[in-house]
Amino acid sequence: MNDIPKSHPRYMSLNIRDAIVAGVEQGITSIHGLIAHGRGEAFDYLIGEKTQSFAIKAVRTAAAMLLLAEHPVISVNGNAAALVPDELVKLGKTLNAPLEVNIFHASGEREQAIQRHLLKHGAVQVLMPTKQAQLLFIDSNRKFVHPEGIFKADVVFVPLEDGDRCEALRKMHKDVITIDLNPMSRTAKRASITIVDNVVRALPLLIQEIQPLQKASPTVLKEIVSGYSNEDILQDALQCIRGEQ
Ligand code: ATP
Numbered sequence: 206m207n208d209i210p211k212s213h214p215r216y217m218s219l220n221i222r223d224a225i226v227a228g229v230e231q232g233i234t235s236i237h238g239l240i241a242h243g244r245g246e247a248f249d250y251l252i253g254e255k256t257q258s259f260a261i262k263a264v265r266t267a268a269a270m271l272l273l274a275e276h277p278v279i280s281v282n283g284n285a286a287a288l289v290p291d292e293l294v295k296l297g298k299t300l301n302a303p304l305e306v307n308i309f310h311a312s313g314e315r316e317q318a319i320q321r322h323l324l325k326h327g328a329v330q331v332l333m334p335t336k337q338a339q340l341l342f343i344d345s346n347r348k349f350v351h352p353e354g355i356f357k358a359d360v361v362f363v364p365l366e367d368g369d370r371c372e373a374l375r376k377m378h379k380d381v382i383t384i385d386l387n388p389m390s391r392t393a394k395r396a397s398i399t400i401v402d403n404v405v406r407a408l409p410l411l412i413q414e415i416q417p418l419q420k421a422s423p424t425v426l427k428e429i430v431s432g433y434s435n436e437d438i439l440q441d442a443l444q445c446i447r448g449e450q
Pocket residue numbers: 241242243244245246248288365366367368369384385386387389390391392393402403404405
């Protein structure tokens with residue numbers, strides 16, 4: 206895909222950047238997604254480009270919450286589809302949960318390109334936005350959802366969310382689990398669980414965490430969830446960014 210030498214100190218970061226650029230070229234990722242990615246990169250730099258302890262705690266709680274969910278749904282946008290298609294598919298299969306395409310910048314063509322991309326990566330079911338089911342409290346294209354997917358979900362997993370929809374989903378009494386490198390974003394603050402980490406590191410970790418917890422009792426899973434404070438996690442992330450820990 207590229208000619209970045211493995212010895213380059215920014216090898217990983219440049220490879221991830223290439224995946225996003227390829228996403229744009231394939232019509233999966235919006236051009237605005239490049240800007241969102243740049244913001245993510247800056248925060249990744251500030252947390253040392255590695256998974257920190259606050260992310261590990263959030264990942265464990267996210268695994269427990271997803272296993273307790275009656276109808277979990279995985280929402281996929283253009284950036285997530287470009288960066289982690291295999292992991293999104295694997296997560297869906299592990300949880301027996303549908304993937305649902307949901308993008309901010311309206312484009313039927315791009316929605317279909319994302320669906321095809323996920324199916325090519327082995328997805329069983331990829332739900333699409335519909336006019337039949339709409340989220341309340343939101344005006345953007347992200348309000349159009351699938352009646353059997355996000356509309357019905359009790360827990361929505363949304364790597365790389367936008368703040369408005371996160372707020373709408375919360376107002377509709379759904380739990381939201383997000384992955385967002387910016388602990389100050391509206392999404393990070395409004396979500397039930399925020400994994401402050403790069404989606405390319407956090408998603409494999411989440412899948413890994415779910416597998417052993419599948420054997421845990423609901424009581425144990427509930428204890429994990431009730432012992433979690435998203436506010437504390439965001440404070441820890443901010444301290445890390447300020448170099449205070
Ligand atoms: P909000 O509406 O929640 O305040 P925003 O307007 O800053 O957020 P968007 O542009 O909708 O954000 O989405 C980009 C968000 O995703 C940013 O917060 C950015 O830090 C984060 N992000 C971008 N790339 C990644 C990545 N690879 N892994 C995790 N988070 C990422």
